[in-house]
Amino acid sequence: MTVLKEMLEFSGIEEKRLKASWVSSAEAPELVHEFDTFIEELRNLGPSPLKSDYRRELA
Amino acid sequence: MDYRTVLTTCTYCGCGCNFFLEVLDGKAIGTIPCKTSPVNEGKLCIKGWNVHEFIHSEKRLKKPLLRKNGKLEEASWEEALNFTASRLKEIKEKNGSDSIGFLTSAKVTNEENYVLQKFARAAVNTNNVDHCARL
Amino acid sequence: MIDSIKDKVKVLLETGEIEGFLGLVRKNGHVAPHLFQKGEELDDMSLGDHKGSGDARYPLNKYLMNIAKAYPEATFGVLVRGCDDRGLQALYTWNQLNPKKVVAVGLACPQELADACECLQPYPADITAGERAEPGESKSVAAVDALVLSERFSYWMDEFVKCIKCYGCSNVCPMCFCNECSLKCDDLVKNGELPPEIPVFHHTRAMHMVGRCVDCGLCEEACPSGIPLRTLYKKVGSIMEEAFDFKAGYIRGQRSPLNKLDSVEGKE
Numbered sequence: 212m213t214v215l216k217e218m219l220e221f222s223g224i225e226e227k228r229l230k231a232s233w234v235s236s237a238e239a240p241e242l243v244h245e246f247d248t249f250i251e252e253l254r255n256l257g258p259s260p261l262k263s264d265y266r267r268e269l270a
Numbered sequence: 271m272d273y274r275t276v277l278t279t280c281t282y283c284g285c286g287c288n289f290f291l292e293v294l295d296g297k298a299i300g301t302i303p304c305k306t307s308p309v310n311e312g313k314l315c316i317k318g319w320n321v322h323e324f325i326h327s328e329k330r331l332k333k334p335l336l337r338k339n340g341k342l343e344e345a346s347w348e349e350a351l352n353f354t355a356s357r358l359k360e361i362k363e364k365n366g367s368d369s370i371g372f373l374t375s376a377k378v379t380n381e382e383n384y385v386l387q388k389f390a391r392a393a394v395n396t397n398n399v400d401h402c403a404r405l
Numbered sequence: 406m407i408d409s410i411k412d413k414v415k416v417l418l419e420t421g422e423i424e425g426f427l428g429l430v431r432k433n434g435h436v437a438p439h440l441f442q443k444g445e446e447l448d449d450m451s452l453g454d455h456k457g458s459g460d461a462r463y464p465l466n467k468y469l470m471n472i473a474k475a476y477p478e479a480t481f482g483v484l485v486r487g488c489d490d491r492g493l494q495a496l497y498t499w500n501q502l503n504p505k506k507v508v509a510v511g512l513a514c515p516q517e518l519a520d521a522c523e524c525l526q527p528y529p530a531d532i533t534a535g536e537r538a539e540p541g542e543s544k545s546v547a548a549v550d551a552l553v554l555s556e557r558f559s560y561w562m563d564e565f566v567k568c569i570k571c572y573g574c575s576n577v578c579p580m581c582f583c584n585e586c587s588l589k590c591d592d593l594v595k596n597g598e599l600p601p602e603i604p605v606f607h608h609t610r611a612m613h614m615v616g617r618c619v620d621c622g623l624c625e626e627a628c629p630s631g632i633p634l635r636t637l638y639k640k641v642g643s644i645m646e647e648a649f650d651f652k653a654g655y656i657r658g659q660r661s662p663l664n665k666l667d668s669v670e671g672k673e
Contacts, residue, residue, distance in 0.1 A: 214615050217644045221549065222604060222637075223558025260555070265562045266600055271424065271479070273440040273472055277433050290437050292468065294475055302468075303573075303627065305461045306435040313629040316571040 225256055271295070275302060280318045282376045282403050285309065287318050298322040324377055358394065367395040376403035409534040410484070411447045413510055417482050418444060423508055426482035427465050427472070429453050436461035438468055452512060459518040464623055466492045467579040470501055482508040488621035490529030491654025492579040495619055498660045501582055513537055522622050526655060545636040546643065565603035567630035574610065574624040574634055580617040587613065607637065614638045615645055616661030619654040
């Protein structure tokens with residue numbers, strides 16, 4: 212994960228868009244919390260640069 | 271133990287990239303692009319990188335095949351040549367020269383391609399000649 | 406310089422210590438990889454300098470793998486520069502070559518080549534010819550690091566979009582020996598699209614180069630589109646160094662932390 216995050220940052224993609232969390236299947240409220248906070252973080256970051264297909268943009 | 275690198279030119283497109291065929295004990299096992307060639311400077315396209323594969327491919331024909339009763343069956347050279355010659359003659363007389371097309375291959379030598387196009391143009395009298403690298 | 410290499414190889418062949426020496430030869434006006442088996446062949450030996458220093462380098466350790474697989478009992482010699490030697494050390498740890506069956510004959514790279522390659526160790530462990538040069542300064546990675554995030558994104562995407570998916574980068578890489586390559590798997594990278602899905606294709610390869618890349622630079626030299634692959638892999642290698650204190654092939658016998666299942670933190 213360390214390497215992947217830094218490589219994404221180097222390539223111009225915010226490393227905050229990638230997240231790895233460990234949640235037990237018995238901890239349902241925690242899982243929902245993880246999703247909610249992550250979705251909020253992503254909303255604040257804005258649309259991903261990978262949203263559009265770069266290849267088509269150039270054509 | 272015989273390992274050698276044989277300088278050759280790619281058979282596919284007209285670019286003519288140079289590379290070395292990696293030959294181990296008589297079998298071509300790999301392709302090494304030639305770094306000192308002014309044409310490709312050590313770079314190859316995907317076709318060039320895999321050009322060594324067709325040499326020993328299992329898919330290569332060893333005998334002529336003739337379609338009998340809807341199925342491709344092995345035939346002798348005599349049978350195959352006679353069939354081809356007589357049918358081409360028939361079709362040429364009945365439907366005209368341009369109803370026949372010839373498809374050759376980038377995997378054969380320039381000399382063989384010359385013979386086929388000469389046959390198409392001089393013997394069958396048609397310009398319908400093309401080959402796999404154009405497809 | 407070349408004479409010291411020729412002399413050493415001659416002795417190795419004559420004493421029978423090696424059955425063949427994998428090096429480079431001048432033939433037909435080109436520089437080609439060659440397996441020297443007799444002393445007479447050594448006259449036409451080349452060190453990989455054609456018009457400039459080191460411009461005709463080949464991944465000899467990769468070809469050695471092919472020969473060694475067919476003749477596992479035989480010992481072979483091989484010409485190595487700094488990067489080739491790192492390649493050999495890494496291949497030993499990945500069990501692709503047997504160190505007891507390889508005799509490396511070392512050639513140190515001149516300063517201009519070390520600078521061009523930005524090589525951190527432009528000399529092998531045992532030097533037969535050449536003098537140790539100073540490590541080259543890393544400018545290419547720093548140049549990209551200096552850009553703003555969005556500029557970095559467009560810089561890399563503009564480069565990746567030139568890719569023609571020739572697989573030259575992995576065909577020439579001495580560390581690419583996987584029988585089933587992820588880049589050829591339809592589920593990971595869709596077949597039949599040119600350019601391939603970016604940045605997926607190149608990022609996948611970069612992640613696979615983590616802990617493997619020895620910075621020989623042949624990938625960038627083999628890319629027909631001139632994509633600065635070496636810069637990306639150098640960055641990935643430096644991340645490995647900072648986080649896990651590991652650089653592929655620099656320390657003999659050191660296995661990549663990604664090659665181990667036992668240690669949790671990735672340290673020895």
